[in-house]
Amino acid sequence: MRSVRTATAALAVAALSLPLLAAAPHSEARHDRLRAAAPEGFFVGTAVAGGGHHLSQPYPDPFTSDKQYRKILARQFGSVSPENQMKWDFIHPERDRYDFAAADAIVAFAERNRQVVRGHTLLWHSQNPEWLEQGNFSKEQLRAILREHITTVVGRYAGRIQQWDVANEIFDDQGRLRTQDNIWIRELGPGVVADAFRWAHAADPRAKLFFNDYNVEGVNAKSNAYHTLVQDLLRQGVPVHGFSVQAHLSTRYGFPGDLESNLRRFDALGLETAVTELDVRMDVPEGGVPTAEQERTQAEYYRRTLAACLAVDGCDSFTIWGFTDKYSWVPVFFEGEGFANVMTDEFERKPAFYALLDTLKAARGR
Incomplete structure:
Protein backbone atom coordinates (compact mmCIF):
# COMPACT_ATOMS: atom_id res chain seq x y z
CA MET A 1 0.00 0.00 0.00
CA ARG A 2 2.83 2.39 0.78
CA SER A 3 4.14 2.28 -2.78
CA VAL A 4 0.66 2.95 -4.17
CA ARG A 5 0.12 5.83 -1.78
CA THR A 6 3.52 7.33 -2.58
CA ALA A 7 2.85 7.14 -6.29
CA THR A 8 -0.61 8.68 -6.05
CA ALA A 9 -0.09 11.33 -3.37
CA ALA A 10 0.75 13.88 -6.04
CA LEU A 11 -2.59 13.18 -7.70
CA ALA A 12 -4.40 13.90 -4.46
CA VAL A 13 -2.58 17.18 -4.02
CA ALA A 14 -3.26 18.06 -7.65
CA ALA A 15 -6.94 17.59 -6.95
CA LEU A 16 -6.78 20.72 -4.82
CA SER A 17 -6.75 22.78 -7.98
CA LEU A 18 -9.76 21.07 -9.55
CA PRO A 19 -12.99 23.10 -9.70
CA LEU A 20 -15.53 22.15 -7.07
CA LEU A 21 -18.61 20.28 -8.23
CA ALA A 22 -21.99 21.73 -7.45
CA ALA A 23 -24.14 19.75 -5.06
CA ALA A 24 -26.01 17.04 -6.94
CA PRO A 25 -29.03 14.89 -6.13
CA HIS A 26 -28.31 11.99 -3.81
CA SER A 27 -27.01 8.94 -5.65
CA GLU A 28 -26.42 5.44 -4.38
CA ALA A 29 -24.04 4.46 -7.18
CA ARG A 30 -21.00 2.66 -5.85
CA HIS A 31 -18.59 5.08 -7.51
CA ASP A 32 -20.21 7.90 -5.54
CA ARG A 33 -19.43 6.34 -2.18
CA LEU A 34 -16.54 7.66 -0.12
CA ARG A 35 -15.58 4.25 1.20
CA ALA A 36 -15.42 2.79 -2.31
CA ALA A 37 -13.37 5.70 -3.64
CA ALA A 38 -10.74 5.43 -0.92
CA PRO A 39 -7.34 3.89 -1.70
CA GLU A 40 -6.85 0.34 -0.48
CA GLY A 41 -6.20 0.27 3.26
CA PHE A 42 -7.36 3.85 3.76
CA PHE A 43 -10.43 4.19 6.01
CA VAL A 44 -12.88 7.07 5.64
CA GLY A 45 -15.06 7.29 8.70
CA THR A 46 -17.61 9.31 10.60
CA ALA A 47 -18.82 9.77 14.14
CA VAL A 48 -22.05 7.93 14.99
CA ALA A 49 -24.44 10.51 16.43
CA GLY A 50 -25.81 9.84 19.88
CA GLY A 51 -25.43 10.65 23.57
CA GLY A 52 -23.96 13.94 24.78
CA HIS A 53 -25.77 17.00 23.45
CA HIS A 54 -28.19 14.83 21.46
CA LEU A 55 -29.96 13.86 24.67
CA SER A 56 -31.27 17.43 25.08
CA GLN A 57 -32.28 17.97 21.45
CA PRO A 58 -35.85 17.76 20.07
CA TYR A 59 -35.29 14.51 18.20
CA PRO A 60 -34.90 10.85 19.19
CA ASP A 61 -31.58 9.03 19.16
CA PRO A 62 -30.27 9.42 15.59
CA PHE A 63 -28.60 6.03 15.24
CA THR A 64 -31.53 3.94 16.39
CA SER A 65 -34.41 6.03 15.06
CA ASP A 66 -33.31 7.45 11.69
CA LYS A 67 -33.35 4.77 8.98
CA GLN A 68 -32.02 7.06 6.25
CA TYR A 69 -29.18 8.13 8.52
CA ARG A 70 -28.16 4.49 9.09
CA LYS A 71 -28.39 3.71 5.39
CA ILE A 72 -25.98 6.51 4.49
CA LEU A 73 -23.74 5.62 7.43
CA ALA A 74 -23.36 2.09 6.10
CA ARG A 75 -22.97 2.94 2.41
CA GLN A 76 -20.59 5.89 2.63
CA PHE A 77 -18.14 5.03 5.39
CA VAL A 245 -5.48 15.52 15.06
CA GLN A 246 -9.17 16.19 15.61
CA ALA A 247 -9.35 19.03 13.06
CA HIS A 248 -12.39 20.92 14.30
CA LEU A 249 -11.80 23.79 11.88
CA SER A 250 -13.54 27.11 11.27
CA THR A 251 -13.57 29.33 8.21
CA ARG A 252 -13.09 32.24 10.63
CA TYR A 253 -9.45 31.20 10.77
CA GLY A 254 -6.88 30.30 8.17
CA PHE A 255 -6.27 26.72 7.18
CA PRO A 256 -3.37 25.06 9.08
CA GLY A 257 -0.98 24.95 6.16
CA ASP A 258 1.66 22.99 8.08
CA LEU A 259 -0.71 20.08 8.76
CA GLU A 260 1.15 17.70 6.46
CA SER A 261 4.57 18.56 7.87
CA ASN A 262 3.22 18.16 11.38
CA LEU A 263 1.86 14.69 10.59
CA ARG A 264 5.16 13.78 8.98
CA ARG A 265 7.18 14.51 12.11
CA PHE A 266 5.03 12.11 14.12
CA ASP A 267 5.28 9.58 11.30
CA ALA A 268 9.06 9.93 11.56
CA LEU A 269 8.82 8.74 15.18
CA GLY A 270 7.30 5.50 13.88
CA LEU A 271 3.73 6.41 14.81
CA GLU A 272 0.60 6.03 12.76
CA THR A 273 -1.30 9.28 12.31
CA ALA A 274 -4.96 10.05 11.75
CA VAL A 275 -7.53 12.78 11.32
CA THR A 276 -10.28 11.88 13.74
CA GLU A 277 -12.95 14.59 14.12
CA LEU A 278 -12.96 16.82 11.06
CA ASP A 279 -15.68 19.39 10.61
CA VAL A 280 -15.50 22.91 9.18
CA ARG A 281 -17.90 25.36 10.77
CA MET A 282 -18.79 28.74 9.31
CA ASP A 283 -20.58 31.88 10.42
CA VAL A 284 -24.31 31.56 9.91
CA PRO A 285 -25.17 34.32 7.42
CA GLU A 286 -28.22 36.54 7.53
CA GLY A 287 -31.13 34.49 6.27
CA GLY A 288 -29.60 31.28 7.57
CA VAL A 289 -28.36 29.91 4.23
CA PRO A 290 -24.63 29.60 3.45
CA THR A 291 -23.37 31.53 0.44
CA ALA A 292 -21.67 29.83 -2.48
CA GLU A 293 -18.39 31.40 -1.40
CA GLN A 294 -18.75 29.99 2.11
CA GLU A 295 -19.35 26.53 0.72
CA ARG A 296 -16.36 26.81 -1.61
CA THR A 297 -14.11 27.80 1.29
CA GLN A 298 -15.47 24.99 3.44
CA ALA A 299 -14.93 22.45 0.67
CA GLU A 300 -11.34 23.62 0.26
CA TYR A 301 -10.66 23.06 3.96
CA TYR A 302 -12.06 19.54 3.73
CA ARG A 303 -10.07 18.85 0.59
CA ARG A 304 -6.79 20.15 1.98
CA THR A 305 -7.16 18.19 5.21
CA LEU A 306 -7.73 14.95 3.33
CA ALA A 307 -4.88 15.65 0.90
CA ALA A 308 -2.47 16.23 3.81
CA CYS A 309 -3.41 12.89 5.35
CA LEU A 310 -3.14 11.05 2.04
CA ALA A 311 0.33 12.48 1.48
CA VAL A 312 1.64 10.84 4.67
CA ASP A 313 2.10 7.07 4.39
CA GLY A 314 1.14 6.31 7.98
CA CYS A 315 -2.07 8.37 7.90
CA ASP A 316 -4.61 5.70 7.02
CA SER A 317 -7.63 6.78 9.08
CA PHE A 318 -9.67 9.87 8.17
CA THR A 319 -12.84 10.59 10.14
CA ILE A 320 -15.34 13.42 9.82
CA TRP A 321 -17.27 14.33 12.96
CA GLY A 322 -20.71 13.55 11.65
CA PHE A 323 -21.81 13.84 8.05
CA THR A 324 -25.12 15.74 8.27
CA ASP A 325 -25.89 19.15 9.73
CA LYS A 326 -29.09 17.62 11.08
CA TYR A 327 -27.20 16.18 14.04
CA SER A 328 -24.17 18.47 14.26
CA TRP A 329 -22.78 19.46 17.63
CA VAL A 330 -21.51 22.81 16.29
CA PRO A 331 -24.60 25.05 16.67
CA VAL A 332 -25.00 23.80 20.25
CA PHE A 333 -21.47 24.76 21.29
CA PHE A 334 -20.50 27.60 18.92
CA GLU A 335 -22.98 30.44 18.95
CA GLY A 336 -23.45 31.96 15.51
CA GLU A 337 -21.64 29.15 13.68
CA GLY A 338 -22.93 26.06 11.93
CA PHE A 339 -23.28 24.14 8.64
CA ALA A 340 -20.08 22.26 9.50
CA ASN A 341 -20.71 18.90 7.83
CA VAL A 342 -20.64 17.55 4.28
CA MET A 343 -24.42 17.03 3.95
CA THR A 344 -27.36 19.27 4.74
CA ASP A 345 -30.16 18.58 7.22
CA GLU A 346 -31.94 16.80 4.37
CA PHE A 347 -28.88 14.67 3.52
CA GLU A 348 -28.16 16.58 0.33
CA ARG A 349 -24.48 16.50 -0.58
CA LYS A 350 -22.56 19.76 -0.35
CA PRO A 351 -19.50 20.80 -2.35
CA ALA A 352 -17.47 19.59 0.65
CA PHE A 353 -18.68 16.04 0.02
CA TYR A 354 -17.54 16.15 -3.59
CA ALA A 355 -14.23 17.66 -2.54
CA LEU A 356 -13.58 14.54 -0.48
CA LEU A 357 -14.88 12.19 -3.16
CA ASP A 358 -12.77 13.74 -5.93
CA THR A 359 -9.63 13.77 -3.82
CA LEU A 360 -10.07 10.12 -2.86
CA LYS A 361 -10.60 9.12 -6.49
CA ALA A 362 -7.48 11.01 -7.53
CA ALA A 363 -5.45 9.27 -4.82
CA ARG A 364 -6.77 5.89 -5.92
CA GLY A 365 -5.70 6.66 -9.47
CA ARG A 366 -9.16 6.78 -11.01
Whole structure:
Protein backbone atom coordinates (compact mmCIF):
# COMPACT_ATOMS: atom_id res chain seq x y z
CA MET A 1 0.00 0.00 0.00
CA ARG A 2 2.83 2.39 0.78
CA SER A 3 4.14 2.28 -2.78
CA VAL A 4 0.66 2.95 -4.17
CA ARG A 5 0.12 5.83 -1.78
CA THR A 6 3.52 7.33 -2.58
CA ALA A 7 2.85 7.14 -6.29
CA THR A 8 -0.61 8.68 -6.05
CA ALA A 9 -0.09 11.33 -3.37
CA ALA A 10 0.75 13.88 -6.04
CA LEU A 11 -2.59 13.18 -7.70
CA ALA A 12 -4.40 13.90 -4.46
CA VAL A 13 -2.58 17.18 -4.02
CA ALA A 14 -3.26 18.06 -7.65
CA ALA A 15 -6.94 17.59 -6.95
CA LEU A 16 -6.78 20.72 -4.82
CA SER A 17 -6.75 22.78 -7.98
CA LEU A 18 -9.76 21.07 -9.55
CA PRO A 19 -12.99 23.10 -9.70
CA LEU A 20 -15.53 22.15 -7.07
CA LEU A 21 -18.61 20.28 -8.23
CA ALA A 22 -21.99 21.73 -7.45
CA ALA A 23 -24.14 19.75 -5.06
CA ALA A 24 -26.01 17.04 -6.94
CA PRO A 25 -29.03 14.89 -6.13
CA HIS A 26 -28.31 11.99 -3.81
CA SER A 27 -27.01 8.94 -5.65
CA GLU A 28 -26.42 5.44 -4.38
CA ALA A 29 -24.04 4.46 -7.18
CA ARG A 30 -21.00 2.66 -5.85
CA HIS A 31 -18.59 5.08 -7.51
CA ASP A 32 -20.21 7.90 -5.54
CA ARG A 33 -19.43 6.34 -2.18
CA LEU A 34 -16.54 7.66 -0.12
CA ARG A 35 -15.58 4.25 1.20
CA ALA A 36 -15.42 2.79 -2.31
CA ALA A 37 -13.37 5.70 -3.64
CA ALA A 38 -10.74 5.43 -0.92
CA PRO A 39 -7.34 3.89 -1.70
CA GLU A 40 -6.85 0.34 -0.48
CA GLY A 41 -6.20 0.27 3.26
CA PHE A 42 -7.36 3.85 3.76
CA PHE A 43 -10.43 4.19 6.01
CA VAL A 44 -12.88 7.07 5.64
CA GLY A 45 -15.06 7.29 8.70
CA THR A 46 -17.61 9.31 10.60
CA ALA A 47 -18.82 9.77 14.14
CA VAL A 48 -22.05 7.93 14.99
CA ALA A 49 -24.44 10.51 16.43
CA GLY A 50 -25.81 9.84 19.88
CA GLY A 51 -25.43 10.65 23.57
CA GLY A 52 -23.96 13.94 24.78
CA HIS A 53 -25.77 17.00 23.45
CA HIS A 54 -28.19 14.83 21.46
CA LEU A 55 -29.96 13.86 24.67
CA SER A 56 -31.27 17.43 25.08
CA GLN A 57 -32.28 17.97 21.45
CA PRO A 58 -35.85 17.76 20.07
CA TYR A 59 -35.29 14.51 18.20
CA PRO A 60 -34.90 10.85 19.19
CA ASP A 61 -31.58 9.03 19.16
CA PRO A 62 -30.27 9.42 15.59
CA PHE A 63 -28.60 6.03 15.24
CA THR A 64 -31.53 3.94 16.39
CA SER A 65 -34.41 6.03 15.06
CA ASP A 66 -33.31 7.45 11.69
CA LYS A 67 -33.35 4.77 8.98
CA GLN A 68 -32.02 7.06 6.25
CA TYR A 69 -29.18 8.13 8.52
CA ARG A 70 -28.16 4.49 9.09
CA LYS A 71 -28.39 3.71 5.39
CA ILE A 72 -25.98 6.51 4.49
CA LEU A 73 -23.74 5.62 7.43
CA ALA A 74 -23.36 2.09 6.10
CA ARG A 75 -22.97 2.94 2.41
CA GLN A 76 -20.59 5.89 2.63
CA PHE A 77 -18.14 5.03 5.39
CA GLY A 78 -15.62 2.31 6.08
CA SER A 79 -15.01 3.35 9.67
CA VAL A 80 -17.22 4.53 12.54
CA SER A 81 -16.50 6.29 15.83
CA PRO A 82 -19.03 6.46 18.67
CA GLU A 83 -19.54 10.18 19.18
CA ASN A 84 -20.40 9.89 22.88
CA GLN A 85 -21.50 6.30 23.43
CA MET A 86 -18.12 5.10 24.73
CA LYS A 87 -17.35 8.11 26.91
CA TRP A 88 -17.29 7.60 30.66
CA ASP A 89 -20.60 9.28 31.55
CA PHE A 90 -22.45 7.16 28.98
CA ILE A 91 -20.81 3.76 29.24
CA HIS A 92 -20.00 3.80 33.01
CA PRO A 93 -22.86 5.82 34.59
CA GLU A 94 -22.47 4.29 38.06
CA ARG A 95 -19.41 2.97 39.83
CA ASP A 96 -20.57 -0.63 39.76
CA ARG A 97 -22.58 -0.50 36.54
CA TYR A 98 -21.70 -0.30 32.87
CA ASP A 99 -24.15 0.39 30.05
CA PHE A 100 -22.80 -1.24 26.90
CA ALA A 101 -26.04 -1.31 24.91
CA ALA A 102 -25.35 1.64 22.61
CA ALA A 103 -21.69 0.81 22.09
CA ASP A 104 -22.51 -2.84 21.42
CA ALA A 105 -25.07 -1.80 18.80
CA ILE A 106 -22.54 0.40 16.99
CA VAL A 107 -19.86 -2.30 16.95
CA ALA A 108 -22.34 -4.90 15.72
CA PHE A 109 -23.56 -2.49 13.01
CA ALA A 110 -19.98 -1.95 11.89
CA GLU A 111 -19.30 -5.66 11.68
CA ARG A 112 -22.44 -6.27 9.63
CA ASN A 113 -21.39 -3.55 7.21
CA ARG A 114 -17.70 -4.50 7.06
CA GLN A 115 -16.58 -1.34 8.82
CA VAL A 116 -13.79 -0.83 11.31
CA VAL A 117 -14.34 0.97 14.62
CA ARG A 118 -12.39 3.71 16.42
CA GLY A 119 -12.88 3.57 20.19
CA HIS A 120 -13.33 6.98 21.83
CA THR A 121 -12.18 7.61 24.61
CA LEU A 122 -10.53 6.16 27.77
CA LEU A 123 -8.79 8.96 29.70
CA TRP A 124 -10.26 12.47 29.43
CA HIS A 125 -11.01 15.46 31.63
CA SER A 126 -14.55 15.96 30.28
CA GLN A 127 -17.84 14.04 30.27
CA ASN A 128 -16.94 12.08 33.38
CA PRO A 129 -19.84 10.92 35.57
CA GLU A 130 -20.63 12.77 38.78
CA TRP A 131 -19.93 9.69 40.89
CA LEU A 132 -16.34 9.79 39.67
CA GLU A 133 -15.64 13.53 39.83
CA GLN A 134 -17.38 13.99 43.21
CA GLY A 135 -16.45 10.64 44.73
CA ASN A 136 -13.67 11.78 47.08
CA PHE A 137 -11.68 8.64 46.28
CA SER A 138 -8.17 7.93 47.52
CA LYS A 139 -5.34 7.79 44.99
CA GLU A 140 -5.28 4.02 45.26
CA GLN A 141 -9.01 3.80 44.63
CA LEU A 142 -8.85 6.15 41.62
CA ARG A 143 -6.02 4.18 40.08
CA ALA A 144 -7.95 0.95 40.53
CA ILE A 145 -11.09 2.52 39.05
CA LEU A 146 -9.25 3.71 35.94
CA ARG A 147 -7.47 0.40 35.43
CA GLU A 148 -10.68 -1.56 35.88
CA HIS A 149 -12.56 0.71 33.45
CA ILE A 150 -9.92 0.45 30.72
CA THR A 151 -9.54 -3.29 31.19
CA THR A 152 -13.30 -3.84 31.11
CA VAL A 153 -14.14 -1.60 28.16
CA VAL A 154 -11.17 -2.41 25.94
CA GLY A 155 -11.37 -6.07 26.88
CA ARG A 156 -15.04 -6.29 25.94
CA TYR A 157 -14.25 -5.22 22.38
CA ALA A 158 -10.87 -6.95 22.06
CA GLY A 159 -10.18 -7.79 18.43
CA ARG A 160 -13.12 -5.65 17.27
CA ILE A 161 -11.70 -2.12 17.64
CA GLN A 162 -9.08 -0.95 15.16
CA GLN A 163 -7.88 2.14 17.06
CA TRP A 164 -8.45 3.57 20.53
CA ASP A 165 -8.16 7.18 21.60
CA VAL A 166 -6.51 6.28 24.89
CA ALA A 167 -5.53 9.74 26.15
CA ASN A 168 -7.70 12.60 24.93
CA GLU A 169 -6.88 16.32 25.22
CA ILE A 170 -4.33 16.06 28.02
CA PHE A 171 -2.54 19.34 27.16
CA ASP A 172 -3.85 22.91 27.06
CA ASP A 173 -3.12 25.26 24.18
CA GLN A 174 0.12 26.43 25.82
CA GLY A 175 1.42 22.87 25.89
CA ARG A 176 0.94 22.40 29.62
CA LEU A 177 -0.52 19.22 31.08
CA ARG A 178 -4.05 19.64 32.39
CA THR A 179 -3.08 19.22 36.02
CA GLN A 180 -6.22 20.91 37.37
CA ASP A 181 -9.24 19.84 35.34
CA ASN A 182 -8.07 16.31 34.45
CA ILE A 183 -8.89 14.22 37.52
CA TRP A 184 -6.46 11.46 36.54
CA ILE A 185 -3.41 13.66 36.03
CA ARG A 186 -4.30 15.91 38.98
CA GLU A 187 -4.72 13.09 41.46
CA LEU A 188 -2.39 10.40 40.11
CA GLY A 189 0.32 12.41 38.33
CA PRO A 190 1.53 12.42 34.71
CA GLY A 191 2.71 8.80 34.91
CA VAL A 192 -0.90 7.61 34.76
CA VAL A 193 -0.95 8.41 31.05
CA ALA A 194 1.68 5.77 30.35
CA ASP A 195 -0.21 3.34 32.57
CA ALA A 196 -3.40 3.90 30.59
CA PHE A 197 -1.61 2.87 27.39
CA ARG A 198 -0.13 -0.19 29.10
CA TRP A 199 -3.49 -1.29 30.48
CA ALA A 200 -5.23 -0.79 27.13
CA HIS A 201 -2.54 -2.78 25.34
CA ALA A 202 -2.82 -5.63 27.83
CA ALA A 203 -6.59 -5.72 27.32
CA ASP A 204 -6.29 -5.80 23.50
CA PRO A 205 -2.78 -6.24 22.07
CA ARG A 206 -4.12 -5.91 18.50
CA ALA A 207 -5.65 -2.44 18.86
CA LYS A 208 -3.66 0.64 17.83
CA LEU A 209 -3.43 3.13 20.70
CA PHE A 210 -3.54 6.88 20.06
CA PHE A 211 -3.17 10.31 21.59
CA ASN A 212 -5.97 12.57 20.32
CA ASP A 213 -6.46 16.34 20.59
CA TYR A 214 -7.76 19.54 19.00
CA ASN A 215 -5.67 22.57 17.95
CA VAL A 216 -2.73 20.28 17.16
CA GLU A 217 -3.14 20.36 13.39
CA GLY A 218 -0.10 22.61 12.96
CA VAL A 219 3.30 22.86 14.61
CA ASN A 220 2.65 24.79 17.81
CA ALA A 221 3.19 24.63 21.57
CA LYS A 222 0.52 21.98 22.02
CA SER A 223 1.65 19.63 19.26
CA ASN A 224 5.27 20.18 20.35
CA ALA A 225 4.31 18.99 23.83
CA TYR A 226 2.88 15.79 22.36
CA HIS A 227 5.95 15.31 20.19
CA THR A 228 8.21 15.54 23.23
CA LEU A 229 5.98 13.31 25.38
CA VAL A 230 5.70 10.62 22.72
CA GLN A 231 9.46 10.41 22.36
CA ASP A 232 9.83 10.00 26.11
CA LEU A 233 7.15 7.30 26.27
CA LEU A 234 8.64 5.39 23.35
CA ARG A 235 12.02 5.40 25.07
CA GLN A 236 10.29 3.81 28.06
CA GLY A 237 8.75 1.13 25.87
CA VAL A 238 5.19 2.37 26.39
CA PRO A 239 2.87 0.98 23.67
CA VAL A 240 1.96 4.25 21.96
CA HIS A 241 1.08 3.59 18.33
CA GLY A 242 -0.46 6.78 16.99
CA PHE A 243 -1.09 10.50 17.14
CA SER A 244 -4.30 12.00 15.80
CA VAL A 245 -5.48 15.52 15.06
CA GLN A 246 -9.17 16.19 15.61
CA ALA A 247 -9.35 19.03 13.06
CA HIS A 248 -12.39 20.92 14.30
CA LEU A 249 -11.80 23.79 11.88
CA SER A 250 -13.54 27.11 11.27
CA THR A 251 -13.57 29.33 8.21
CA ARG A 252 -13.09 32.24 10.63
CA TYR A 253 -9.45 31.20 10.77
CA GLY A 254 -6.88 30.30 8.17
CA PHE A 255 -6.27 26.72 7.18
CA PRO A 256 -3.37 25.06 9.08
CA GLY A 257 -0.98 24.95 6.16
CA ASP A 258 1.66 22.99 8.08
CA LEU A 259 -0.71 20.08 8.76
CA GLU A 260 1.15 17.70 6.46
CA SER A 261 4.57 18.56 7.87
CA ASN A 262 3.22 18.16 11.38
CA LEU A 263 1.86 14.69 10.59
CA ARG A 264 5.16 13.78 8.98
CA ARG A 265 7.18 14.51 12.11
CA PHE A 266 5.03 12.11 14.12
CA ASP A 267 5.28 9.58 11.30
CA ALA A 268 9.06 9.93 11.56
CA LEU A 269 8.82 8.74 15.18
CA GLY A 270 7.30 5.50 13.88
CA LEU A 271 3.73 6.41 14.81
CA GLU A 272 0.60 6.03 12.76
CA THR A 273 -1.30 9.28 12.31
CA ALA A 274 -4.96 10.05 11.75
CA VAL A 275 -7.53 12.78 11.32
CA THR A 276 -10.28 11.88 13.74
CA GLU A 277 -12.95 14.59 14.12
CA LEU A 278 -12.96 16.82 11.06
CA ASP A 279 -15.68 19.39 10.61
CA VAL A 280 -15.50 22.91 9.18
CA ARG A 281 -17.90 25.36 10.77
CA MET A 282 -18.79 28.74 9.31
CA ASP A 283 -20.58 31.88 10.42
CA VAL A 284 -24.31 31.56 9.91
CA PRO A 285 -25.17 34.32 7.42
CA GLU A 286 -28.22 36.54 7.53
CA GLY A 287 -31.13 34.49 6.27
CA GLY A 288 -29.60 31.28 7.57
CA VAL A 289 -28.36 29.91 4.23
CA PRO A 290 -24.63 29.60 3.45
CA THR A 291 -23.37 31.53 0.44
CA ALA A 292 -21.67 29.83 -2.48
CA GLU A 293 -18.39 31.40 -1.40
CA GLN A 294 -18.75 29.99 2.11
CA GLU A 295 -19.35 26.53 0.72
CA ARG A 296 -16.36 26.81 -1.61
CA THR A 297 -14.11 27.80 1.29
CA GLN A 298 -15.47 24.99 3.44
CA ALA A 299 -14.93 22.45 0.67
CA GLU A 300 -11.34 23.62 0.26
CA TYR A 301 -10.66 23.06 3.96
CA TYR A 302 -12.06 19.54 3.73
CA ARG A 303 -10.07 18.85 0.59
CA ARG A 304 -6.79 20.15 1.98
CA THR A 305 -7.16 18.19 5.21
CA LEU A 306 -7.73 14.95 3.33
CA ALA A 307 -4.88 15.65 0.90
CA ALA A 308 -2.47 16.23 3.81
CA CYS A 309 -3.41 12.89 5.35
CA LEU A 310 -3.14 11.05 2.04
CA ALA A 311 0.33 12.48 1.48
CA VAL A 312 1.64 10.84 4.67
CA ASP A 313 2.10 7.07 4.39
CA GLY A 314 1.14 6.31 7.98
CA CYS A 315 -2.07 8.37 7.90
CA ASP A 316 -4.61 5.70 7.02
CA SER A 317 -7.63 6.78 9.08
CA PHE A 318 -9.67 9.87 8.17
CA THR A 319 -12.84 10.59 10.14
CA ILE A 320 -15.34 13.42 9.82
CA TRP A 321 -17.27 14.33 12.96
CA GLY A 322 -20.71 13.55 11.65
CA PHE A 323 -21.81 13.84 8.05
CA THR A 324 -25.12 15.74 8.27
CA ASP A 325 -25.89 19.15 9.73
CA LYS A 326 -29.09 17.62 11.08
CA TYR A 327 -27.20 16.18 14.04
CA SER A 328 -24.17 18.47 14.26
CA TRP A 329 -22.78 19.46 17.63
CA VAL A 330 -21.51 22.81 16.29
CA PRO A 331 -24.60 25.05 16.67
CA VAL A 332 -25.00 23.80 20.25
CA PHE A 333 -21.47 24.76 21.29
CA PHE A 334 -20.50 27.60 18.92
CA GLU A 335 -22.98 30.44 18.95
CA GLY A 336 -23.45 31.96 15.51
CA GLU A 337 -21.64 29.15 13.68
CA GLY A 338 -22.93 26.06 11.93
CA PHE A 339 -23.28 24.14 8.64
CA ALA A 340 -20.08 22.26 9.50
CA ASN A 341 -20.71 18.90 7.83
CA VAL A 342 -20.64 17.55 4.28
CA MET A 343 -24.42 17.03 3.95
CA THR A 344 -27.36 19.27 4.74
CA ASP A 345 -30.16 18.58 7.22
CA GLU A 346 -31.94 16.80 4.37
CA PHE A 347 -28.88 14.67 3.52
CA GLU A 348 -28.16 16.58 0.33
CA ARG A 349 -24.48 16.50 -0.58
CA LYS A 350 -22.56 19.76 -0.35
CA PRO A 351 -19.50 20.80 -2.35
CA ALA A 352 -17.47 19.59 0.65
CA PHE A 353 -18.68 16.04 0.02
CA TYR A 354 -17.54 16.15 -3.59
CA ALA A 355 -14.23 17.66 -2.54
CA LEU A 356 -13.58 14.54 -0.48
CA LEU A 357 -14.88 12.19 -3.16
CA ASP A 358 -12.77 13.74 -5.93
CA THR A 359 -9.63 13.77 -3.82
CA LEU A 360 -10.07 10.12 -2.86
CA LYS A 361 -10.60 9.12 -6.49
CA ALA A 362 -7.48 11.01 -7.53
CA ALA A 363 -5.45 9.27 -4.82
CA ARG A 364 -6.77 5.89 -5.92
CA GLY A 365 -5.70 6.66 -9.47
CA ARG A 366 -9.16 6.78 -11.01
